[in-house]
Amino acid sequence: MKYAMDRKQILWDTATDLQVIFKEKLSLSQEIIKWWIRHYCRIIELASDSIPEKSRVLDVGLGFGITSVVLSRLGYRVFSTEHPSREYLKDSKFIGYLRKHHVKLLCNELLEGIPFKDNSFSLALLCDVIEHIAPQYVPCIIEESARVLSKDGYLIITTPNICRLECRIRMITGKSPNPKVPVEKYGETLGHVREYSLEEVKAFLHPHFEIIKEAIEPLPVFDNLEGIRKKLSTCLKKRWHSLADEIYILAKKR
Secondary structure, three states, rough: OOHHHHHHHHHHHHHHHHHHHHHHOOOOOOHHHHHHHHHHHHHHHHHHHOOOOOOOOEEEEEOOOOOHHHHHOOOOEEEEEOOOOOOHHHHHHHHHHHHHHOOOEEEEHHOOOOOOOOOOOEEEEEEOOOHHHHHHHHHHHHHHHHEEEEEEEEEEEEEEEEEOOOHHHEOOOOOOOOOOOOOEOOOEEEEOOOEEOHHHHHHHHOOOOOOOOEEEEEEOOOOOOHHHHHHHHHHHHHHHHHOOOOOEEEEOOO
16 A cells, blocks of 8 residues: 555656746646646556566557656666657657656657667557557558567557447537547657547557456546536446547566
């Protein structure tokens, strides 16, 4: 229990630090912050319950760095990759913060492969990454993740659930459940290109990984609901997990 509390405190501390660094980019309400903390808690729990401290971890898609920094602060040797066009990689305070917490960052184009040798890591993270990649490239990214993992290494993958309640409502009203086109761009990277169901994600993983744990959990940060409608939506998602927002999978290399 104490270790779980320590993890949560480190998460809160790291999130607070990153909010100070990014100010405008991470100007979020307290409610949204709480939901994101729950999201990252799930990822950290899956990681820390799977591999021992000091293990080598690869975080594919650094983002704002919260997962990498927290895992490093918990005693893991963390390496991260991110596309070099992301604007925040030019922020000296952010880069300094990563170095302070011993996160080793390598900038690369993911579609060209993962720039590490075979069997280099005990755990790889693909957290909220595959929805930003065209579907034809996702199997290659999964294969690359398996390549850099050691024998019996683990992969954690998270991604939005295309079967979530809001997507079903959009379909009923004649709208596409998938992200809007044209796809938004951030530097040379893309916003959400395509989202997936749990079964589709498992199909991507099947050739290289055995599923150990799977879940779909509420993460109501992408909807525009407020008040009683948001509470009702959250209740429905807790009751019927297939309506929930985010897919979480822990898989083991075959």
